[in-house]
Structure formats: C-alpha cells, structure tokens
Amino acid sequence: MCLTLSQVTKRYGNHTVLDAVGFDVRAGERVALLGHNGAGKSTLMKIILGLIPADLGSVSVLGAAPGSQTARTGTAYLPENAAFHPALTGQEQLCHYLRLRGASTSQAMPLLERVGLETAARRRIGTYSKGMRQRVGLAQALIGTPRLLVLDEPTSGLDPVSRREFYTILDELAAQGTAILLSSHALTEVEARTDRIVILSSGVMVANDTLANLRRRASLPIRLQISAQNGKADEVARKLSAGRRNGVMVDLVCRSDEKLARLGDISALGSLVDDVDIIPPSLEDIYSHFSKGGGA
Amino acid sequence: MNRILASARTEFFIALRNRWITIAVAMMVLFSLVLSAAGSAPTGALGVDKLSVTVASLTSLAVYLVPLVALLMSFDAIAGEIERGTLSLVLTYPVSRAALILGKFTAHLAILAIAVAAGYGIAAIAAMAADPDAIRGVPALLRLFWTSILLGATFIGIGYGLSAFARRPGAAAGLVIGLWLVLIVLYDLGLLAAIVADDGGKFTTDYFPWLLLGNPADAFRIYNLAVSDATAAATGLTGAANSIPPVLALISILVWPIVATTIAWLTFRKVTP
Numbered sequence A: 001m002c003l004t005l006s007q008v009t010k011r012y013g014n015h016t017v018l019d020a021v022g023f024d025v026r027a028g029e030r031v032a033l034l035g036h037n038g039a040g041k042s043t044l045m046k047i048i049l050g051l052i053p054a055d056l057g058s059v060s061v062l063g064a065a066p067g068s069q070t071a072r073t074g075t076a077y078l079p080e081n082a083a084f085h086p087a088l089t090g091q092e093q094l095c096h097y098l099r100l101r102g103a104s105t106s107q108a109m110p111l112l113e114r115v116g117l118e119t120a121a122r123r124r125i126g127t128y129s130k131g132m133r134q135r136v137g138l139a140q141a142l143i144g145t146p147r148l149l150v151l152d153e154p155t156s157g158l159d160p161v162s163r164r165e166f167y168t169i170l171d172e173l174a175a176q177g178t179a180i181l182l183s184s185h186a187l188t189e190v191e192a193r194t195d196r197i198v199i200l201s202s203g204v205m206v207a208n209d210t211l212a213n214l215r216r217r218a219s220l221p222i223r224l225q226i227s228a229q230n231g232k233a234d235e236v237a238r239k240l241s242a243g244r245r246n247g248v249m250v251d252l253v254c255r256s257d258e259k260l261a262r263l264g265d266i267s268a269l270g271s272l273v274d275d276v277d278i279i280p281p282s283l284e285d286i287y288s289h290f291s292k293g294g295g296a
Numbered sequence B: 001m002n003r004i005l006a007s008a009r010t011e012f013f014i015a016l017r018n019r020w021i022t023i024a025v026a027m028m029v030l031f032s033l034v035l036s037a038a039g040s041a042p043t044g045a046l047g048v049d050k051l052s053v054t055v056a057s058l059t060s061l062a063v064y065l066v067p068l069v070a071l072l073m074s075f076d077a078i079a080g081e082i083e084r085g086t087l088s089l090v091l092t093y094p095v096s097r098a099a100l101i102l103g104k105f106t107a108h109l110a111i112l113a114i115a116v117a118a119g120y121g122i123a124a125i126a127a128m129a130a131d132p133d134a135i136r137g138v139p140a141l142l143r144l145f146w147t148s149i150l151l152g153a154t155f156i157g158i159g160y161g162l163s164a165f166a167r168r169p170g171a172a173a174g175l176v177i178g179l180w181l182v183l184i185v186l187y188d189l190g191l192l193a194a195i196v197a198d199d200g201g202k203f204t205t206d207y208f209p210w211l212l213l214g215n216p217a218d219a220f221r222i223y224n225l226a227v228s229d230a231t232a233a234a235t236g237l238t239g240a241a242n243s244i245p246p247v248l249a250l251i252s253i254l255v256w257p258i259v260a261t262t263i264a265w266l267t268f269r270k271v272t273p
Helices: A041-049 A069-074 A090-100 A105-114 A130-141 A160-175 A211-218 A233-239 A256-268 A283-291 B002-017 B020-038 B050-074 B076-084 B097-130 B132-166 B169-198 B202-214 B216-227 B236-240 B246-269
Strands: A003-012 A015-021 A030-034 A056-061 A075-078 A148-151 A179-184 A196-201 A204-209 A222-228 A249-254 A273-279
Touching (some): A003 A041, A015 A056, A030 A160, A041 A056, A090 A130, A090 B002, A130 A160, A160 A179, A204 A283, A222 A233, A233 A249, A249 A256, B002 B020, B050 B097, B050 B169, B050 B216, B076 B097, B076 B132, B097 B246, B132 B169, B202 B216, B202 B246
Parallel strands (some): A015 A204
Antiparallel strands (some): A196 A204, A222 A249
16 A cells, blocks of 8 residues: 555645545556545645645555655655746756756756656756756656655646646556545536546535546436427426427436336327437536535 | 856856956955055055055955955845756756755855956055055955955845845845845944943943944954054944954854855755746
8 A cells, every 4th residue: 555544634724725534646657636625635735745744634645654765755745736836947847856866967958858848958947947846856756756746726827738648657657556646626627537536525525536436326316408499498398397408409317217107208299309418527527525514 | 166166157157248357356456455545645654564564454344345255246146046946956956955056156256256356456456556565564454355255245145145045136236235224334333323322321431332243344454454553444333343352253253254154055955946
C-alpha cells in the first residue's frame, strides 16, 4: 500500500475542514479526489505531504510518516497553479529540482521533452503561459519516477490536447507502479482516466468507489426526451402526465426500472410522437448526487 | 551539502538575473569612490598612512551600507517564496529547512562579499595610488573586510527571520527598513540622549558599554576603530566608548551571525506554506 489514510481529521478553530477521512491508494492505482472548492482536497493533500499535521487519525506514506525523509524521497507533488521563479529558465528551474533530489542534471532536457517544453527550455519562466508552467510542474514531478504522485488540480489551465498528453504520461507512470492521487472538481475529466473516485463534501468522505459502482449506487432517474408532432406537445404531455419543455419537446423523468414501461406508453401514442431520446444521468449528476450527501 | 549548494547556486543565479549583484556592487563602489575622493584632502594627522584613514572612513560607511544591502537582499527570501507559491513545492522535496535557508544564506553572503570586496578594493587602489605608505594600512583593510562580512551575515540572518515572520514581501520590506532605522540610526541617537540625560551616572558607566556591544553595528564600529591607527577619526559615540575592550566587540561580532541565523531558522521552521 503506497498511501493509507485513516480517520484523518483537521480543524481550524471550530471549523472542521476534514472529518474522519480514510482511504487507501495502492501501487499503480489512479485515484481521483473530487470535491467543490473548500471541500478539503488541498488540505488533505498538504497533510499527506507533511506540510501540515492532522489533528487526529493516521497517515502512512510509503510505510512512513508524512514529511519523513522516506516519504519525501518517494513522493512527488504538483501544486495547484504551479509557480516558479520568473527569472529562471525552464531548464535552470528543472536542474535546480534535480539537484535538490540528488539526481543528475543531464535529465533536465529529456524531462522537458517528455512534457513538450523542449523548445521553450531556455526561455525564462516569466514568459511562459499558465499551461507551460503547469508542464514544468509536471516535469519536476516526474523526476526519478516517484512511488507516490500527488497532483492538485493538475489539468487546470491545460488545453484539451495537453490534457490528453498529460493523462497519457500518468498512465505510463501508473503502469510502472506509481500510485497516483489527483484532485479535480470535474468528474467528466477524470472518468476514463482513474481507477477509483473519492468524493469529499465539506470535509466528509461521501464516496470511495469505482465510477461504475457509483453510477449503480446513485440510481439516478433517467430522462426521456420526446419530440412531439407539430402542435401536439400539449396533448402528448397530458397523455403521459409529463411536463412540456417547449413547443415540440416533452420531458419525462423515470427510474431506471420504469424505463421500458414508459417507453411502451410513448410508443402507444403512435403518430403523435416523432422521436424519443433516452438521456442517462450525466457524470455531473452523479457527482452532485454524492457531493450533496446523497451517498452518505 | 550538495543540496545546500544547489539552493545557493540557484539563488545566486536569480540575484544575477534580477541585477541584485550589479546593484549591490555599484552601491558599494560608488560610495567608496566618493569617500576616497573626500578623503584625498590632506589629513594633517602625522604618521598615519592614507589607507588607514580610508579604512576609518569606510568603517563609518559600512555601518550604514552593509546592513542595508544585507537586509535588501534577504527580506524577500522567504516571504517572496510564500507569495509566489514556490515554497510549498520545495518543502515537499527531501531537503531540510535548515539546508534550504543555508543555501540562500551562502548565496547572499557571497554576493555581499563580492560587493564589499569591489568597494573596498577600489578605495584601497585609490589610496595606494596617492600614498606609497598606504601598504601599512592593508591589515586594517583586511580586518574591515572580514568584519563587514560578519556584519552582513548578521543582517542577512535577521532579514530572513523578518521575512519568515512577515510572510508577505511588502510587510517584510517595511519591517527590515524599520529595523535598519532603529538599529543603525536611532539606536545611537537614543544612547547619546540617555548619556546626556544621565550626566555621567550609573547608566553611562554600567549599562551603556553593554548596550553598545549588544548592537552588532556598534560592535563592528568599535572593533574596527579601536584596533586601527586612525582612532583620531573616530567620532560621536565611539569616541565615548573608547574604554570598551576591543575583544568584547570582537566577541559580539562573532556571536551575532550565529544568533541571527538561528533566529532565522527557528522562525522559518514555524512557517506553513
């Protein structure tokens, strides 16, 4: 086990930022930590990194205490909005991080190439875009193939192409056995890229499961969107006892076990109906279901 | 050790890019040249070579300038990293806080040494060009050099402490300027006022010498002027402090850098990014 959290609690005065949070991340596993702003994601990461202590509970990073030499040697971190000294070039900054890790500075260019920064390596970081700074941040996190990678909203500021490249690199690391914990506030972004999802809501862990299981557990209603014949929307809505959306569309919401029966009702209307679309609950629906406490 | 050097190297690079090295060297050279020019008039003091006179003038200059340069370089060291958001990342690296701060300290002290060497070097060349006897003042100049470095080390350490305490560069800048005014300018004026009010009483005899030794800048001045040949050039408070044994001033000069860097480390240890 690369990371084990148990009953982790953090309070600032009377405000409980984290309330008995506990989960594991195994080697090679990619876990997404989701939550609104202020849900406690960054605080939890800082505790894992040993930057701040937890008030209660226990944390084990690579079998050692957070912030210990073992934990820090094997852990890499990418902070939210990675920042660097603007006067240094990307290459100089990376050489600095390599030296701090006791690694050879000859790795600087290969690492910068890996994140697609080879052409900008000799320019000052002050001239970089936010996405480029984020890539420098990723490059430093890749030094020496860490055993645990902690990424705080790593893809904010990246364009869709860069995001895809970013996740490809993460997949390679996970395949080599790196445990990855990354935070995000968009479930859509992490859906296909992570093995498990942990959702924090106001410091409470409300979900810790695979996306498929979360979808099942949420059992959110399905929406049926019916296009009625011109001018017949009212009639269709009345016959199905549903709400009309506009001149031609009728919205129907049902549980997943009612779906077939409702489709039967719709097809019985015959020529009144032009078309039917079945809209399953979106990832955002599932996320808000859990983050509002629906899974607790 | 390698990690201290890594941190020092990067810090030196940054100072070079940010023109801090240029500014510090230019300041020291400019002021030294002005002093040399001002001191080129006949001194009237018999048996005193030109360089020794220059050293006396440089001492008065260094008391103001060395702490100022040291504080200006150091106030941003920790507060700036907190503000930029670079500290939280570097603290997750397998490097101790002591190593990080020692790295910065090494770089800043090296820059100060370069600036001081350039300034004093120019003044020394000017003095030697005008007076062949000036070679006799070289030991005094060397003593001024290494005590200046120790004085700078003290104020770099204090600057780090204030930087970590303030956590914001703006607040840190205000604190270091305030500290400079109090320790370098107002402190002596306050002591002088107290002596005048005391009129040779218990304060003047018992407390005043210790208060003078407790201030690193005053200790620096006392030591350099007391052991140099040009005590005639000593003015103000130092004249009044002639009775203080130079060895006590030397101890103060040696102890202060250790105290200051320890304070810096203790304050930095408490910083949570």
